[in-house]
Amino acid sequence: MLYVVGIGPGGLDMMTYQARAAIEEADVIVGYKTYTHLVKALVGDKPVLKTGMCKEIERCQAALEMAQSGKTVALISSGDSGIYGMAGLILEMVTKHSWHVEVKVIPGMTxxxxxxxxxxxxxxxxxxxxxxxxxxxxxxxxxxxxxxxxxxxxxxxxxxxxxxxxxxxxxxxxxxxxxxxxxxxxxxxxxxxxxxxxxxxxxxxxxxxxxxxxxxxxxxxxxxxxxxxxxxxxxxxxxxx
The missing domain is CATH 3.30.950.10 (Tetrapyrrole methylase, C-terminal domain)
Structure with missing residues (x-):
């Protein structure tokens, strides 16, 4: 399972219950380093794969590989994952390259x-x-x-x-x-x-x-x-x- 999670603008109090639940369920967290820091309090000792700017394709590739291997992955975006976030890129990659991964888009406050x-x-x-x-x-x-x-x-x-x-x-x-x-x-x-x-x-x-x-x-x-x-x-x- 791959959750594409919109974590909201940054404060944990503006994150949806659904987003928090996806992060808690995930085996591994993937995201831009600034955004992974924003959810640090929810991650605990789970492994976190973080990258810098302009590494969106690499992040999505890694998230898909881990999800296809059987892990539950939370790929996080700030705001809403479908507004300038990772949801579109993930779905493009899945539909065009036949990844066998179940994807669920979790909305967030943009x-x-x-x-x-x-x-x-x-x-x-x-x-x-x-x-x-x-x-x-x-x-x-x-x-x-x-x-x-x-x-x-x-x-x-x-x-x-x-x-x-x-x-x-x-x-x-x-x-x-x-x-x-x-x-x-x-x-x-x-x-x-x-x-x-x-x-x-x-x-x-x-x-x-x-x-x-x-x-x-x-x-x-x-x-x-x-x-x-x-x-x-x-x-x-x-x-x-």
């Missing part, structure tokens, strides 16, 4: 949900997720998605917004959105949502400080109805009050 709760209720109407990482997706494709999301007035959640190798991607995204966004549009910034060093800022599209953002940050850009009141970012659903 970063946008955790960050949204910290900010207030910015995701009450239609919204979308866009990753600004161009490691696997051409930047030209990402640009098109940013533009149409802004034109359609979606609340937009930016994953992987800024790193050492991509210092300017978030700024470029804002430049692409600027023809469709009022400068006073609220923007929420949440760093390390659900973790010990969680921090948040609420600003406006026109006053955005890109230096606050890193890879552990999620940025939520509101729509034309989003407002800020008493320190809370709210996107109305449309109820007549």
């Amino acid at each position: 970063a946008s949900i955790a960050a949204g709760s910290v900010l207030g209720a910015p995701l009450m109407h239609d919204f979308c997720h866009i990753s600004l990482s161009d490691l696997l997706t051409p930047w030209e494709v990402i640009e098109k998605r940013i533009i149409v999301a802004a034109e359609a007035d979606f609340v937009t959640c930016f994953y992987n917004p800024r790193s050492r190798g991509r210092e300017g991607h978030l700024k470029q995204a804002f430049e692409l959105m600027s023809p469709y966004k009022d400068p006073q549009t609220p923007v929420g910034i949440v760093k390390e949502a659900g973790r010990r060093k969680e921090a948040k800022w609420i600003t406006t599209f026109g006053d955005m400080d890109f230096e606050l953002v890193d890879m552990r940050t999620l940025v939520i850009v509101g729509n034309q109805s989003t407002y800020v009141e008493q320190g809370l970012m709210v996107t109305p659903r449309g109820y007549q009050l």
